[in-house]
Amino acid sequence: MFGFIGKKIKKSDKPRVMVFANQKGGVGKTTTAINLGCAVAEKGYKVLIIDLDPQGNASTGLGIYKEFREFSSYDVLVDGMSVNKATVETGVKNLYLVPSTLDLLGIEATLANDENRSFKLKEAIQNMLLETIKIEDNYHYIFIDCPPSLNLLTINALAASDAVMVPLQCEFYALEGLGQLLETVDHVRKTLNDTLIIHGIVLTMVDDRNNLSGQVEKDVREYMKNKVYQTVIPRNVRVSEAPSYGKPVLIYDHKCSGSKAYIKLASEMLNRDKDMKYSN
Numbered sequence: 001m002f003g004f005i006g007k008k009i010k011k012s013d014k015p016r017v018m019v020f021a022n023q024k025g026g027v028g029k030t031t032t033a034i035n036l037g038c039a040v041a042e043k044g045y046k047v048l049i050i051d052l053d054p055q056g057n058a059s060t061g062l063g064i065y066k067e068f069r070e071f072s073s074y075d076v077l078v079d080g081m082s083v084n085k086a087t088v089e090t091g092v093k094n095l096y097l098v099p100s101t102l103d104l105l106g107i108e109a110t111l112a113n114d115e116n117r118s119f120k121l122k123e124a125i126q127n128m129l130l131e132t133i134k135i136e137d138n139y140h141y142i143f144i145d146c147p148p149s150l151n152l153l154t155i156n157a158l159a160a161s162d163a164v165m166v167p168l169q170c171e172f173y174a175l176e177g178l179g180q181l182l183e184t185v186d187h188v189r190k191t192l193n194d195t196l197i198i199h200g201i202v203l204t205m206v207d208d209r210n211n212l213s214g215q216v217e218k219d220v221r222e223y224m225k226n227k228v229y230q231t232v233i234p235r236n237v238r239v240s241e242a243p244s245y246g247k248p249v250l251i252y253d254h255k256c257s258g259s260k261a262y263i264k265l266a267s268e269m270l271n272r273d274k275d276m277k278y279s280n
């Protein structure tokens with residue numbers, strides 16, 4: 001898009017599409033999508049975040065308040081608007097956003113009779129690639145932030161993605177929730193997207209002083225082995241303050257423990273991505 005300076009990108013490169021999914025609310029999906037997106041953008045990659053949650057937390061957290069949301073992911077899914085048209089710049093270099101609005105709440109009813117309803121986002125991303133005339137219009141990564149449920153929006157995101165990132169909070173029901181999500185991913189593979197892979201599980205809001213959290217982390221690592229990222233995101237008040245300033249924590253306070261963790265996670269994610277076996 002505009003004035004991109006960073007890693008080389010070819011017009012024909014297909015962006016890696018990743019969905020941040022967990023049917024539980026408040027586990028750090030949005031926080032991770034924004035801050036990992038910011039950390040990856042800071043390393044010179046061009047990143048687009050698509051906000052697919054009617055609550056619009058990713059949009060607000062990136063400073064794109066309601067009055068700036070002329071177009072949204074609703075227009076893309078329902079009216080076939082091009083992704084590029086709905087995209088806005090954020091205050092972060094190399095980081096772009098398709099905002100969301102409350103209109104998304106009505107999407108199940110609006111698309112009820114559309115046979116293709118699960119593939120609206122996938123089609124939009126494919127069309128965007130066909131439309132990409134200038135090299136600068138392409139992206140290295142597209143991150144999709146999902147609502148906390150397995151509804152049509154999350155299904156669209158899973159159908160459109162290459163890989164799933166699972167933010168997981170180490171609390172009592174974490175493993176149970178993870179099991180449900182893995183079943184859903186399996187089901188999506190069988191029905192909508194047979195090449196979908198799990199990129200990794202990110203442990204969020206980790207509190208070293210909490211015994212239960214330590215035990216759950218141990219269990220998750222035992223169960224999911226190296227799918228769990230080594231880097232964990234600590235509970236850090238700066239991370240929770242940043243959205244009220246409309247900024248990713250990396251911009252709000254680059255030196256706090258939360259920012260450092262997301263920078264480290266970005267390196268680990270990018271490294272892992274090189275070895276990831278994608279079908280395309």
Ligand SMILES: Nc1ncnc2c1ncn2[C@@H]1O[C@H](COP(=O)(O)OP(=O)(O)O)[C@@H](O)[C@H]1O
Pocket residue numbers: 024025026027028029030031032057148204205206233234235236237239240241243258
């Ligand atoms: N590492 C962290 N430290 C402290 N607070 C956090 C951290 N990660 C997320 N939060 C806070 O927890 C709440 C839920 O996070 P959020 O990313 O919105 O979850 P989700 O998108 O899964 O619903 C938010 O208020 C957020 O600011």
Ligand SMILES: [Mg+2]
Pocket residue numbers: 029030031053057146147
């Ligand atoms: Mg969220």
